[in-house]
Amino acid sequence: MSQTDTLLVELGTEELPPKALxxxxTAFRDGIVGGLAQRGLEHGAVQWFASxxxxxxxxxxxxxxxxxxxxEIQGPPADKARDEQGNWTPAALGFARKQGLEPDALSVVDTPKGxxxxxxxxxxxxxLRADFNDIIHASIRELPIPKRMRWGASRVEFxxxxxxxxxxxGSECDFGPVLGLPTGNTTRGHRFHSSGEIRLQRPQEYAEKLAAAKVIxxxxxxxxxxxxxxxxxxSALQAHAVIDPDLLxxxxxxxxxxxxxxxxxxxxFLSVPAEALVSSMKEHQKYFHLVDADGALLPHFITLCNIESTDPAQVIAGNExxxxxxxSDAAFFFETDKKQSLHSRLDGLRTIVFQxxxxxxxxxxxxxARLAxxxxxxxxxxxxxxxxxxxLCKADLGTQMVLEFADMQGIAGAYYARHDGEAENxxxxxxxxxxxxxxxxxxPTGLTAAAVGVADRLDTLVGIFGIGQPPTGSR
Incomplete structure (x- = not known):
């Protein structure tokens, strides 16, 4: 049974893209694990970290x-390895030469083909000690990074x-340079709550020592x-937090x-469409919004800080x-847009090119409209x-609300249509x-919406096929 030890590899960087973290x-984990599997190196439990x-x-x-x-490398058939005089044939000599041997060093085996x-x-x-550096580099090359950057005078990219x-x-930590830096056993803690390097004696200390330095x-x-x-x-507000998985x-x-x-x-601000308020809090500030038992938006939000402030009230006030x-912008757009009916905005669509x-x-x-x-x-x-x-279905595309909050397309139009006194359906x-x-x-919940939805899609499909631009897998 071969010897085993615990492996740890960490790349310490400036702030990584949060949406891709x-x-x-997981890709870095898969790269390291794949490198071990490729070499037939067995292992135990795997844990990945990303902050x-x-x-x-x-x-x-x-x-x-x-x-x-x-x-086992097979060569030519045995009956073609020697000529009638018993000498090695060119086929046998060529095979032996390719393997760097004399023909006499070869053996004969039985195969299904004789x-x-x-x-x-x-x-x-x-x-593993010899291949560790190659495994790390191969894992880095395979990371899903659409655009790499250079820094300083280095030609290294990440x-x-x-x-x-x-x-x-184990306790060994010198495995050659990676990304232009020497490998070692020192990591770093929280940017603000910790200072200096953290020396690891064993890989198993990694998570515990970082937690002590305010890093989960x-x-x-x-x-x-x-x-x-x-x-x-x-729960302190007797409310329900809406936790979007992507935002989380x-x-x-x-x-x-x-x-x-x-x-x-x-x-x-609750007089403004809730979707606009949520969009502003979620997309721009990364806040989680709160609703009551009926799903109505409440005038509160939850934000996540990266520090333990000695005066959290100041942090809250800053976010507010x-x-x-x-x-205020959302409220202004909403009130301004309502001054003009959706129907009066139709002429404005003449300047917006569909195709x-x-x-x-x-x-x-x-x-x-005709098809619906x-x-x-x-x-x-x-x-x-x-x-x-x-x-009216595209009339809100010219409103200030939709120009500012693209995800309000259609939603804003419904609010404005109700304000204009249009029928509910x-x-x-x-x-x-x-x-x-x-x-x-x-x-769609009604026949009217279903008819308009089908008409909209039919118009697009017939149109793009008609001009010779059928949809592809990428559009």
Whole structure:
């Protein structure tokens, strides 16, 4: 049984892209594990780490040497290895020369195709100490990094500048340079709550010593902490926190020592469409919003800090100051847009090109309106309402709200249609004709919305095929 030891590799960087952090962490893990498997090096449990300033992999019981293996290289048929005089034929001599041997060193083996010349050799198993550096470099090359960067005078490239590299097998830590830096056994803690280097005596100390330096390196552990803290903050207000998985992943990629804090905004902003407020808090500030038992938005938010402040009230006040202008903008856009009806905005669509050969959005809305009316009549719905909804379904694209918050497309239009006194099924169709937006998404709730949605898609499909630009897998 070969000797084993614990492996640790860490890349210490400047702040990594938060949205890509989970993918980078798992890819780095898979690269290291794949490098071991490729060399026949067995191992035990694998743990991966990813925080804003590091990617790391810890593997228990890694074999330091792979077993030797037998290799059999077959050559020409044995009956063609010698001529009538018993001399080696050119085929046999060529095969032996290729293997760096004399023909007499070859043996004959039985195969399903008859006896053949053969070379049997014993290949020594891979040595982890010798291959460790290559495994790390191969893992780095395979990371899903669309665009790498250089820093300083170095020609080294990575997603962000790298400042230290840990590579350990047990207590050994010198395995040659990686990304232009020497490998070692020193890591670093939290950017603000820790100072100096942290020396590791054994790989098993990694997570514990970082936690003492205010870094929760395990991505999943840190995410669980964030979720728990958010739920505690929400329960204090007898509210429910809406935790979007993508936002949770992103926030987990922004902090190493998460601290959840609750802030507030003025109740007057609740007159603005909740979707716009949520978009502003979520997309711009990375806040989690709160709702009551009925799902109505509450004037509170939860933010995650990367520090333990001695005066959290100041941190909360700062976040409240930042969000107030953004919510004020949303309120201003909403009130300004309502001064003009959706129908009066139709002429503005003449200047917005849908497709060069298919005309403007005004042209498209006219086509969709006619087709939606015909479809609604066939479906047993209200043709006049479907035609009206088709006419108005793109009108909100010229509003300030949609220009500022692109994800309000359709949603804003429904609010404005209701404000204008349009029929409820018309207003609903302005929003719902975009459903489903992706596979598995919700479907329109009424015949009017369904008719407009089908008409919109039919118009697009017939149009692009008609001009010779059929859809492809990438568009």
């Amino acid at each position: 989970r993918a980078l962490g 804003p300033r590091r990617l790391a992999v810890l593997i228990d019981a890694v074999a330091l040497e792979a077993p030797d293996r037998e290799q 006896p053949r010349l053969c070379l049997r050799t014993t290949l020594r198993g891979a040595q 997603v962000r500048p790298v400042h230290w590299v840990v590579a350990m097998l 390196a395990d991505f999943d552990e840190r995410q669980a902490m964030i979720r728990a803290q958010i739920e505690v903050e929400a 992943d992103e926030v987990t990629g922004l902090v190493e020592w998460p601290v959840a804090l609750t802030g507030n905004f003025e109740s007057r 100051r930042v969000i107030r202008p953004r919510l 060069q050969k298919l005309g403007s959005l005004y042209d498209k809305s006219q086509r969709v 009316g015909e479809l609604a009549a066939l479906l047993g719905g209200n043709a006049a309402d479907a035609q009206r909804a088709g006419l 018309v207003a609903a169709a302005v929003e719902e004709h975009y459903w489903p937006r992706y596979a598995g998404d919700r479907l």
